[in-house]
Amino acid sequence: MSDRKTITPTHRYRNNDKLIGIGNAFWNMSEANGVAGIVGDLADGVFTMADGHHFVNFTVCSYLDLDTHPKVIDGAIAALRRFNVLDHCIPRTRVQTPVLLELEESLGELFGAMVISAVSTAAASTGLLPLIASGHLGNGTRPLMVFDKNAHVSLANAKPSCADESEVVTCKHHDLDYLEDMCRTYERVCYVVDGADSLGGYAPVKELADLQDKYNMLVFYDDSHSLSAYGQRGIGYVRTHAPILDQRTITVATLSKGFGAGGTAVLLDGYPQATRRLVERFAGPLGYSQKMNAAAVGAALASAEIHRTEELDQLQGRLRTNIAMFDSLLDTEQSGESYPIRLVPMSDDTVVNAAQQVFAAGFYTSPVFFPIVARGTAGLRVMLRAGQTEEQIRRLCAVLVQAGARPAAALDGPGPR
Template sequence: MTGERKRITPTHRYRNNDKLVGVGNAFWNSSEEHGVAGIVGDLTDGVFHMADGHEFVNFTVCSYLDLDTHPKVIDGAVDSLRRFGVLDHCIPRTRVQTRVLLELEESLGELFGATVISAISTAAASTGLLPLIASGHLGDGTRPLMVFDKNAHVSLGNTKPTCADETEVVTCRHHDLDFLEDMCRTYERVCYVVDGSDSLGGYAPVEELAALQDKYNMLVFYDDSHSLSAYGERGIGYVRSHSPVLDERTITVATLTKGFGAGGTAILLDGYPHATRRLIERFAGPLGYSQKMNAAAVGAALASAEIHRTEELDRLQGKLRANIALFDSLLQTEQAGSTYPIRLVPMSDDTVVDAAQRVFRAGFYTSPVFFPIVARGTAGLRVMLRAGQSAEQITRLCAVLVEAGARPAGIAA
């Protein structure tokens, strides 16, 4: 062989691993070196115990109602294994299936007032559904312009290259309604891909988006994972509590792992015929493989669904709201005053890892977040409030955060 072999130059049209790894890995390495990433411990009664004897309360966990440790949810997982007699019948459900998934989907469909299709994870659901939307097969047959919100979760953004093989793909600024309307005037149809509840705090402008849906037939694909269970009557989440457009123009995915306390994901559909279910099961990528929720996850979800039908859910949501209010009374963040359970305590890029280490030594874990997880210059410690946290734990945490550089509530910038 003579001559030089050809070297590939990436286009970086929809992702850039050179930038992602090159910039982000330094912060991850620093976090791990300072002991605030890669932590291993055993959980007992809400407290983590490490091998070296250190104990801490985890304030960065997404089980907002603490249902993942609820005795009924744990018993539901165990009972399901014995009742169905199999962990995972490993074959695509389009060919052969037990009743385990059908029972869960029927229960969740009644609970949330939607047609529900289960998936092993929200990433798998989005990976499968968004290309079908891009090709017009999930929708009204029109290939839409796919508009991804700049802050959309990575599980959504990772589908851009696949969607781009089916249609045009663009990225817009966070919740840029003017841009969306311009696109709706320009293109035959638009699909906006966005988090209904952001992983760093805040909700989508659901009612304003509904106005664009009505005016231009825009389709919206929401990931509402962070508000399911924590928000709304029977835990239906922020999107279904506020959107007046609950038909084929609104598709929502939401994990059953966070507030719901179980495992897997629910795809919530309205206004689609039964044939759409078959289309999704057959052609939505991972949803058509033999990877699906196993019997233990289904049993846990069924038990959690029953809790969602009782007054206990209202009590847990009330405890969560009280803990959020207590935190906001002690510490200043941009999310203060919101019902959202996530708070981002501002720190500089240079101090955020040291601050996390200081908080950890005091017996609490708050995860440091930095670019590219957040925009440059907006680093901070992510705090997640939960129903099971005590007032004493929250008060002590806030005192430590102030010592680490956070601003107390009521102190002007």
């Protein structure tokens, strides 16, 4: 008998046994039924698989279809020629070409903030949140780190490193009463939350601003799902509605979704330039040699220019029209709201088969299940985009109803139009 020690995990901040043990069964089922692990070529908004099957992807985060915009593609190519390098692999704190500086200046003007770029939102959050926990990004006070229960995994994964610098707790989704209790108890609190949820819905930014004003609470938002799709010049939900845009509000937002490019923008207000150096040197991945390459920067620069024109307003208008069209045909909890994500309810037992049925009809909607969503709330995730046609939306909704979705109230009886 071995006398070597075995390890009993604490599972204080994550539980891979639970995550993989439960979630992997659904992933395996999805892949076995052909609704995960799909490969196809994209042309004119339609995917074509090797077997000839065609489908329209209704689960993609490029809400304005800027990822296929000719100016964005040309911008990526032109940047490679202009800067003569793809990725100069050295930390920018030591040596850098002007490529990132040009992008950050452009985005700073667009969003009205000091912008620091990162290769991804996960990298940005991984680097920034421990600096907040230690008080080095903030007012010097170590805050209680309160993570929203539904915070994206890219945020939640920072819990262990934050716990080495401060205390970490998890609260119910948008639990304002709990937050106020913590603000009364602790000298300072930082609330970590999505500005726009990946399954639909916005953070209560105005109510959170009241707590910021009353208790000096800091809020760390990931507003990736609303950037570009929402607000004048696509500044996103948080910057459109948050009345407090100073050192108490820090926002990260990917440039890979609605912005149609790649990388991430860290938006800081009221911080001195010395903060930029602190972040670049000590915010983990932001200080590594992994950063946005010239092609991603060129695409982002081109997208930023589109954001300064009437074309962005037109694209946002088409997106709103398509959202309203979908809501007129199908009933979801998100109906009537402005965000482009809809979760079509299904049971755990039927969601994969429903996704398979929809896919066979020429549309991809991703089945989501625990641990992506809470147990018993499985469904098909639908993302509306500016480039989808009325015919595509009507056909999709008709197929979803056949798969078990509930038609909009006005359509009960005769079925989808």
